[in-house]
Amino acid sequence: MTTTPAPPPAATREAYGPALVKLAEAGYDIVALDADLSASTGGNKLAGSFPDRWFTVGAAEANMISIAAGLASTGKTVYAASFAVFMPGHCFDQIRVHIAQQRMNVKLIASHGGISVGEDGASAQAIEDLALMTSLPGMNVVVPCDAVEADAMICRAAEDNEPWYIRLGRPKLPVIYTEGAPFQLGNAHQLRDGSDVTLIACGLMVEPTLRAADVLAAEGVSARVLNMATIKPLDEAAVIRAAADTGAVVCAEEHNIIGGLGSAVARTLALHRPTPMEQVGINDTFGQSGPWQALLSEYGLTADSVVDAAKRAIARK
Amino acid sequence: MTTTHASAVDIDALLEVCKRIRRHIVEMTHSAQSGHPGGSLSATEIFAALYFGGVVRHDPSNPQWERRDRVILSKGHATPVVYATLAEAGYFDAELIPSFRSLGTELQGHVVRNKPAGVEMSGGALGMGLSFAVGVALGHDLDDLPEDEGQIFVVVGDGELNEGQNWEAIMSASHFGLHRITAILDRNHFQNDGPGDEIMRIDPVGDKWAAFGWGVQYVDGHDVAAVRNALLTARARNDAPQVVICETVKGRGVSFMAENPAGWHGKGPSDDQLAQALDEIEAGLT
Numbered sequence A: 001m002t003t004t005p006a007p008p009p010a011a012t013r014e015a016y017g018p019a020l021v022k023l024a025e026a027g028y029d030i031v032a033l034d035a036d037l038s039a040s041t042g043g044n045k046l047a048g049s050f051p052d053r054w055f056t057v058g059a060a061e062a063n064m065i066s067i068a069a070g071l072a073s074t075g076k077t078v079y080a081a082s083f084a085v086f087m088p089g090h091c092f093d094q095i096r097v098h099i100a101q102q103r104m105n106v107k108l109i110a111s112h113g114g115i116s117v118g119e120d121g122a123s124a125q126a127i128e129d130l131a132l133m134t135s136l137p138g139m140n141v142v143v144p145c146d147a148v149e150a151d152a153m154i155c156r157a158a159e160d161n162e163p164w165y166i167r168l169g170r171p172k173l174p175v176i177y178t179e180g181a182p183f184q185l186g187n188a189h190q191l192r193d194g195s196d197v198t199l200i201a202c203g204l205m206v207e208p209t210l211r212a213a214d215v216l217a218a219e220g221v222s223a224r225v226l227n228m229a230t231i232k233p234l235d236e237a238a239v240i241r242a243a244a245d246t247g248a249v250v251c252a253e254e255h256n257i258i259g260g261l262g263s264a265v266a267r268t269l270a271l272h273r274p275t276p277m278e279q280v281g282i283n284d285t286f287g288q289s290g291p292w293q294a295l296l297s298e299y300g301l302t303a304d305s306v307v308d309a310a311k312r313a314i315a316r317k
Numbered sequence B: 001m002t003t004t005h006a007s008a009v010d011i012d013a014l015l016e017v018c019k020r021i022r023r024h025i026v027e028m029t030h031s032a033q034s035g036h037p038g039g040s041l042s043a044t045e046i047f048a049a050l051y052f053g054g055v056v057r058h059d060p061s062n063p064q065w066e067r068r069d070r071v072i073l074s075k076g077h078a079t080p081v082v083y084a085t086l087a088e089a090g091y092f093d094a095e096l097i098p099s100f101r102s103l104g105t106e107l108q109g110h111v112v113r114n115k116p117a118g119v120e121m122s123g124g125a126l127g128m129g130l131s132f133a134v135g136v137a138l139g140h141d142l143d144d145l146p147e148d149e150g151q152i153f154v155v156v157g158d159g160e161l162n163e164g165q166n167w168e169a170i171m172s173a174s175h176f177g178l179h180r181i182t183a184i185l186d187r188n189h190f191q192n193d194g195p196g197d198e199i200m201r202i203d204p205v206g207d208k209w210a211a212f213g214w215g216v217q218y219v220d221g222h223d224v225a226a227v228r229n230a231l232l233t234a235r236a237r238n239d240a241p242q243v244v245i246c247e248t249v250k251g252r253g254v255s256f257m258a259e260n261p262a263g264w265h266g267k268g269p270s271d272d273q274l275a276q277a278l279d280e281i282e283a284g285l286t
Helices: A012-025 A045-049 A061-073 A092-101 A129-134 A147-157 A203-218 A236-246 A261-272 A292-298 A303-315 B011-032 B044-052 B079-089 B094-099 B129-142 B164-175 B205-211 B224-236 B271-283
Strands: A030-034 A054-056 A077-083 A106-111 A140-142 A164-167 A189-192 A197-201 A223-227 A230-232 A249-256 A277-282 B070-073 B152-157 B181-187 B215-220 B242-247
Touching (some): A012 A030, A012 A045, A012 A147, A061 A092, A061 B129, A129 A261, A197 A261, A203 A223, A203 A249, A203 A303, A236 A261, A249 A303, B011 B044, B011 B224, B044 B152, B044 B181, B044 B224, B129 B152, B181 B205, B215 B224, B224 B242
Parallel strands (some): A030 A054, A197 A223
């Protein structure tokens, strides 16, 4: 499970199909399910080499989730894939009762998360999925910042019997972990150290957050950058340490500011170490059609927004 | 191992089992002063036939036996009939029954997987059981279990069929060519808000199932011998998923419940009502 150096930009969703094939070739007892979106999730790649290990259930996400639970009850490691608006959107109750309450060995692969889906518009843009999934006891919720980290997560999920929600995205992103992702469930990864403010990001906001740190550095502001790829269980120790060391925190995510990474960090700070904090995210509104980069700008998911938020947080010290 | 595949079963013994199950149902809903007696009494012969009629291959001393048949309660609120049956079958001590629905008990209000051992699936949110069965059947097929092992029996309510997920599952079971699944419809004609024909009509329900590619049988759901025969027939069929439509009466065996099924969907009897119910069950009145 190695990576080639300096890979071209890739969507996090592109990691899924190859990871499935890799797991099946390694002998993992996996079964993968899709719901009529397999060319987009990449799940159908498993059908090429392991046709008996892949099923599409048609456009029926609720059925897919309960089928996944039944398969898991026979000892399989099950991957179920759809778009983040449909899973959990069409099947939250099935995920709640059959996956989370039964603690089934099912890995939910939610592709096309966030507003970066682009032109399809609001109904296709999941801005609330992390809120739903982090509210379920026992659910591991992770968001990779690049395709290398996505691969690491998808493979790591096969190592335990727990339910996972892995949120992938549609657009091609620059690769951050060119020499392999150090992903560990529940651990923040510090990409850069700093003393004036800590910038905590996940998913596609990690790369602009690194650029924001560069801008801040040029202005004499020293910013720590954490890739918080695990939203649940949250690395509370890293958050508390960041607050103690830098005295100001910014969270950046491609999700509603209510119920995602920023909410989880705010809760941790409020309970353990009240600290000035600012959020960059979707400001409790639905999206619209448009090219994905234009949408990120329209809704303030940019390096500039992170810079401004950092300055506001520092000013509140 | 208590796998039972008897060609002949003592019907009188089955009738006695039905009485014991019904007694447990009214007693546990009386203890809890809640729970769902009506839809449990309607399913009593179904569960008696499954577990005591030689239909289900199972082993109470080894509930996780990989080649076992599985009984799944999709109408997950009808726990009293499940707990009564599992206790009678030896899965747990019947002395636990009065703890039904109390704090800390294994006997939860709606089914929870492996609580107690023998409960195969968590439910209570309607419409999920057939999909779960499709997953189990796919897993068994992948593991090359012989056709006559790992059968899956799913008890479904008629009100429950309002939920669209059932029809997704029914469609997919025949699409995937799954032959281990037998659905058992407890056709008691009442749902939470009242008569099914008024709330949301599902007829011609058998024709709908057949149109989706399933084998369909109709049976008097309170004729335990007939239910048993239909289930054994369904179990032996390896050409299509099967459904046994059991015509039943909600509250069967307790007159005041059967006469007012909508009133006895989800509550427990009083002391006096319990005494009357136990008398009627003992007398075998219907």
